Amino acid sequence: MVTDTKESRQEPEQGAPANGQPQSAIQRYLKNLRSVPRSFRDSLIRHGRPTSDRAASQAVFTNFFLHIMPTRIHRYSMRIRATWGLGIITLVLFLLLTATGIPLMIYYKPSIDQAYDSMKEIHYIVPTGRFVRNIHRWGAHAMVAMVMLHMARAFYTAAYKGARQFNWVVGMLLFVLTLALSFTGYLLPWDQLAFWAVTIGSEIAQSPRELTDALGITDWCDIGGFQKRLLLGANQVGQEALIRFYLLHVMVLPLMTAVLLGVHFWRIRKDGGLTRPAYTDALPATGSSGANGSANALESSPAMRPSRTYGLMAVVRGKTPAVDRAMANTVPTYPGALYAIAALTMLTLAAMLALGYYYDAPLKEMANPAVPENPAKAPWYFLGLQELVSYSAFMGGVGIPAIVVLGLMCVPYLDRDEEDVGIWFGGSLGKWICLLTAIVTAVVVIGMLIFTVQYGWLRSWFPGIPQIVITLVNPGTVLLVVFMAWSLGITKATNSTRMGALAVFTCFLIAFVILTYFATVHRGPNWDFYWSQDQWPTH
Amino acid sequence: MSNDLQQSERFQAPKERRDFLGLAALWSAAVALGVATLGAMRLPMPSVFPESNSRVKLGPLPSFLASSMTPIPEHRLWIYADKAGLYAISAICTHLGCIVTNGGEKGFHCPCHGSRFDVQGQVTQGPAPKPLMYLQLRVSPDGQLVVDKQAEVGADVRLKV
């Protein structure tokens, strides 16, 4: 069985005499009937058992779902520290969210009168409804967290350089889409969280008025009002808004994400596989790689000589995968990488099932347009923004996020030295820079928070101050300027754009973490400062 | 393999004359697609907004004169009466649209991002860019108080009674 190939398993040719006797059509028919399961399997899996390198490759590239993977993967990329599996985990979560989202759609009704009741129905009546809903909710939280970690991994290993510049941009779009998916998702239940999130979200879309009002041009150039009305389909939050967000959540955003994911994965292959340090290609190929013999032996085997795919690649100039570097230090994707992916999938699913089993997704009171909750807090990943928005609606909600996202998108085009690609934190100097930056950021951000809580901001000192001054100069923008100055300083001091990039990313990351923590723990009713929730006034 | 390719026809960069035609074709296609997209984008923006009337009758006029402040939670506003007449202050925070609480003498508080307003609705603290809205009041022919939730008036305007 081990050596059997497709040919040897095939039935005798039609009409050919088996054991000398000509067969009648009925006999052939019966024989075929008996072998239906086997011939079906053979038509489904068109290669023998993957016992050779060639068959292992075939197992990958003749399979529709697997052929997105290369047939061989660099040994370095298989190490945990190369990716921490974060991209795969994010992908698994995306698929899990799709798989749990579709059943939820069976019962969910996107109507402001029925949405809340249909959530209650899913939660209390529908068989397994609560479980599926819980998994969907926790999966969404996890996906946001994992996409951020994955992004940090890509940044700190300089995976955005060289051929990978564009894939970083695709990644940033995926990041924005992930946040948009979560946002549009948690407002579907039409509970208090949902209603006030849509209200605040659409007002943020309208906040460019802070600028246009100051310039006195709102009457004929009302970008803010336009955005809000486009989002809500009305002047107020209501049925039109719900149906729009529903459409975005279940169709538009998932489709865009799926397409961009396709591009993302395609680019990884076309960009030469995952990032790895330059030295890994110079390593002498060892004989012990993979279960199926060394990469060296493989190169000398005529069967594995690059055939068509590589032949075409040879015509194209430029950085294409492994044309000149051949296959030293690679291992077959089958089965190693597939096992790794399966393991990550199982881990992720297990974690989500456990969360969904033990913890119920929140459902607040029914939407009440007359009274917001106090405090009305967004989910954790938007709390940092909520803190910034509490300084200036436009800057916190539009200006600073846009600058951060566009700035990060530009990083690959500004920082292009390629010497430390694939090296975590860019080596020992980079590690120090990141540590130093983290400490400086923590001190500056915490200092700024203490200052604003203690002394307030411009309006507390100069009550008549024009709004435009506060829009431009507020704790958020001051922090942004400090971060820019710091990373420019680092760039200058180290004479390296990579160090500057590491500094600015670390600034954003640490500031995000601190602001999120601060808004989660230390903000209470009326967005006042409290040491802990025990001190909140009771009412 | 590469030899074969060299002998057979390889991709040739177009001659410049053709290039012009190529560019013209490309750009007209792009413009056509762009215009079509813009046209399609027009759809999500309604030309008539499905609003309930922004003017609402609140009740017979005298009932608002009895106390100095009458809350109207379902329309998110307060009606005030002073010596000069009646006025209405909207409860919608000018920051991001939450509903402020009325602390009487202590002014107004917004729960969402901590904006504070004094009794006149002027911002004293927090991120709100503008004072609370004063809304237009009228008396309907049948003697009821009518508020227009979308018409802003100056803070000194009073409905004389």
Ligand code: HEM
């Ligand atoms: C929907 C969200 C996303 C999914 C499902 C996803 C998935 C993946 C996967 C499976 C990989 C393979 C390597 C790995 O597992 O780390 C990868 C690589 C990569 N991702 Fe993402 N990703 C997402 C979002 C992002 C974001 C937000 C960024 C950054 C802005 C990003 C940037 C990259 C880059 C630069 C690579 C190449 C890494 C390398 O060559 O080492 N991705 N992604």
Ligand code: FES
């Ligand atoms: S909505 Fe009132 S302070 Fe933000």
